Amino acid sequence: MxxxxxxxxxxxxxxxxxxxxxxxxxxxxxxxxxxxxGTLLLLVSSxxxxxxxxxxxxxxxxxxxxxxxYGIALVVDKVSSxxxxxxxxxxxxxxxxxxxxxxxxxxxxxPLFMFQIMGINGAFLTGDIFNLFVFFExxxxxxxxxxxxxxxxxxxxxxxxxxxLNLVGSSLFLFGLGILYGTLGTLNMADMAIKVGQLEGETAxxxxxxxxxxxVVFGLKAAMLPMHFWLPKTYASATAPVAALFAIMTKVGIxxxxxxxxxxxxxxxxxxxxxxxxxxWPLALLTITMGSIGVxxxxxxxxxxxxxxxxxxxxxxACAAINSEAATSAALYYLxxxxxxxxxxxxxxxxxxxxxxxxxxxxxxxxxxxQPKLLGFAxxxxxxxxxxxxxxxxxxxxxxxxxxxxxxAQTMWVWPLLLxxxxxxLITFSRAGTTLFWRHNGTMATSAEPAKTAEIISxxxxxxxxxxxxxLGGDIxxxxxxxxxxxxxxxxxxxxxxxxxxx
Amino acid sequence: MEGLYAFCVGLLTACGVFLAxxxxxxxxxxxxxxxxxxxxxxxxxxxxxxxNAAAVLGQSEEYSDPLPQALxxxxxxxxxxxxxxxxxxxxxxxxxxxxDHVDGTLPMQPNDAASKSEGNH
Numbered sequence: 001m002x003x004x005x006x007x008x009x010x011x012x013x014x015x016x017x018x019x020x021x022x023x024x025x026x027x028x029x030x031x032x033x034x035x036x037x038g039t040l041l042l043l044v045s046s047x048x049x050x051x052x053x054x055x056x057x058x059x060x061x062x063x064x065x066x067x068x069x070y071g072i073a074l075v076v077d078k079v080s081s082x083x084x085x086x087x088x089x090x091x092x093x094x095x096x097x098x099x100x101x102x103x104x105x106x107x108x109x110x111p112l113f114m115f116q117i118m119g120i121n122g123a124f125l126t127g128d129i130f131n132l133f134v135f136f137e138x139x140x141x142x143x144x145x146x147x148x149x150x151x152x153x154x155x156x157x158x159x160x161x162x163x164x165l166n167l168v169g170s171s172l173f174l175f176g177l178g179i180l181y182g183t184l185g186t187l188n189m190a191d192m193a194i195k196v197g198q199l200e201g202e203t204a205x206x207x208x209x210x211x212x213x214x215x216v217v218f219g220l221k222a223a224m225l226p227m228h229f230w231l232p233k234t235y236a237s238a239t240a241p242v243a244a245l246f247a248i249m250t251k252v253g254i255x256x257x258x259x260x261x262x263x264x265x266x267x268x269x270x271x272x273x274x275x276x277x278x279x280x281w282p283l284a285l286l287t288i289t290m291g292s293i294g295v296x297x298x299x300x301x302x303x304x305x306x307x308x309x310x311x312x313x314x315x316x317x318a319c320a321a322i323n324s325e326a327a328t329s330a331a332l333y334y335l336x337x338x339x340x341x342x343x344x345x346x347x348x349x350x351x352x353x354x355x356x357x358x359x360x361x362x363x364x365x366x367x368x369x370x371q372p373k374l375l376g377f378a379x380x381x382x383x384x385x386x387x388x389x390x391x392x393x394x395x396x397x398x399x400x401x402x403x404x405x406x407x408x409a410q411t412m413w414v415w416p417l418l419l420x421x422x423x424x425x426l427i428t429f430s431r432a433g434t435t436l437f438w439r440h441n442g443t444m445a446t447s448a449e450p451a452k453t454a455e456i457i458s459x460x461x462x463x464x465x466x467x468x469x470x471x472l473g474g475d476i477x478x479x480x481x482x483x484x485x486x487x488x489x490x491x492x493x494x495x496x497x498x499x500x501x502x503x
Numbered sequence: 504m505e506g507l508y509a510f511c512v513g514l515l516t517a518c519g520v521f522l523a524x525x526x527x528x529x530x531x532x533x534x535x536x537x538x539x540x541x542x543x544x545x546x547x548x549x550x551x552x553x554x555n556a557a558a559v560l561g562q563s564e565e566y567s568d569p570l571p572q573a574l575x576x577x578x579x580x581x582x583x584x585x586x587x588x589x590x591x592x593x594x595x596x597x598x599x600x601x602x603d604h605v606d607g608t609l610p611m612q613p614n615d616a617a618s619k620s621e622g623n624h
Contacts, residue, residue, distance in 0.1 A: 130574060137581045144588060148595075156592070156599045157607040160528065163592055164605065167535050167585055168523060174542040174578055181571065182549035 005061035005076045007045040008084045008121040016114030031110045032099040039092040046088040050081040069191035075127030078483035083124045097458035098241040105150025116142035130187045146242045158237040173217040179210030193494040197270035204271045222253030223313045225287040235306035240350030244343035254316045268490045280321035287314030288417045292424040301349035301361040312338035328484035330400035337393040341385040344462030351451045368440040370450045376437045383429040385466040388422045393469035515541035528593035539582035
């Protein structure tokens with residue numbers, strides 16, 4: 001399958017466009033069927049793509065036959081195919097949840113969802129930094145509209161901040177791109193990685209400015225410390241399926257940081273080698289700290305989940321700052337785990353909120369649940385996974401990160417912060433669990449109805465991914481190690497992609 | 504030419520950043536528009552400034568870099584779409600929240616605070 005590489009971008013694009021056409025656009029039922037079929041197709045093709053990459057190595061897809069570095073290229077390596085598979089799985093499970101009724105809140109939920117998936121997959125696959133910008137904008141404009149899905153004052157208020165911040169971020173992205181193009185004369189990531197080593201003196205300083213501007217932009221998407229204030233409010237006010245899909249959005253920023261600062265500005269960048277590390281290191285640690293404080297202060301499950309997203313972003317950024325193969329491999333494993341687990345918690349929070357009437361998902365006394373055992377069990381699993389308690393994948397991921405620290409200084413900072421962060425999560429989760437499930441009064445809300453089967457299946461799929469990640473832990477960590485090796489090896493991540501360039 | 508060009512880009516950026524930091528959504532939208540103009544001009548200049556040089560091979564002795572022009576074209580399209588969305592969102596926020604402040608609530612004015620504390624006495 002020569003064209004398989006572009007399927008993760010094409011399938012959502014075509015299905016999204018299809019759903020805007022008359023026979024389907026008027027009927028929510030057929031839109032739902034189209035969405036489920038579309039995301040299922042996407043899941044199958046990305047699984048097949050991963051299989052192909054694993055067997056045959058990196059796939060280079062030149063759009064329109066224009067060869068890199070002049071044309072636009074999609075690069076499907078182990079890192080990007082893993083993340084595309086993760087996105088597709090997430091899209092399928094969230095769509096399963098949304099078709100149970102959450103998609104009726106506003107118009108065009110299904111097409112927008114598809115376009116956002118297209119943007120995310122495109123950002124993971126592209127090998128060209130300008131196309132990274134374009135796909136960023138595609139996923140952002142879809143996310144702006146999805147954020148205000150179902151309406152309401154809170155959503156508009158959160159959307160205002162989110163949209164303005166991201167528009168400023170986009171401008172900075174273009175400034176950074178312009179500077180890098182002006183100094184390097186290319187936008188293909190592999191080509192940039194080769195050329196950046198030759199820069200000297202003033203040009204190098206200029207390129208450094210450009211690359212640090214890019215770090216600000218990626219940091220904004222990844223919720224790095226000074227730029228994370230938009231996240232809790234945005235995620236907590238979004239509708240459940242949208243918030244769950246947003247769990248992968250910060251990871252797009254993290255992925256870009258890994259891609260740009262290990263491949264282009266990595267060890268081989270001459271004067272500009274590892275320019276991001278001195279910034280990433282303190283900011284990552286402070287992000288973990290601030291996230292943990294936020295976790296302790298969370299008044300509801302949704303805010304708690306949003307703050308846990310910040311903590312996981314901080315941990316991933318710390319891995320990027322450690323800048324070694326082991327750390328990158330740990331980061332990839334932890335990224336998959338934290339995306340799935342926090343998406344599951346966002347969906348669970350919605351079910352909890354609907355069964356408790358006015359108390360919603362806040363940690364206060366309220367009516368008993370319609371399905372206390374089922375929800376309690378699901379809450380316990382997601383708590384174990386997100387805290388990082390032994391049997392589940394959070395534990396394995398955190399152990400891998402802790403083991404990846406190399407020098408004494410790194411160990412001294414990362415170990416306590418990560419472990420105290422876990423303790424904060426443990427405290428909040430036990431407080432939340434006891435209040436939500438054990439201390440209730442009055443009678444059941446008459447309007448409350450049990451969660452629908454599709455919703456339960458969707459949450460179960462997301463939460464059970466955690467034990468599966470542990471059971472298949474050996475294979476997955478071997479895969480992430482190979483992926484990390486590829487990312488750190490300039491020979492394969494840059495020179496092999498450009499056959500015409502002399503070494 | 505370079506000096507004038509750089510000055511214009513810098514001025515647009517400075518005005519854009521200043522307006523984007525204001526509290527009312529209207530001035531923020533204007534600020535974002537100015538920023539995107541500045542970005543477009545800046546991207547255009549990243550291929551070096553040249554006079555009488557077509558961006559097509561064979562049209563003149565010297566030719567200018569065509570890539571930044573393609574980039575600017577894409578950036579303009581995206582910038583317009585984003586600004587349009589931002590305008591609509593600002594109008595929606597004005598309708599939903601009852602004021603045009605980006606936070607959704609008007610900050611307390613100094614004389615309001617003074618009159619309030621007088622009322623307490």
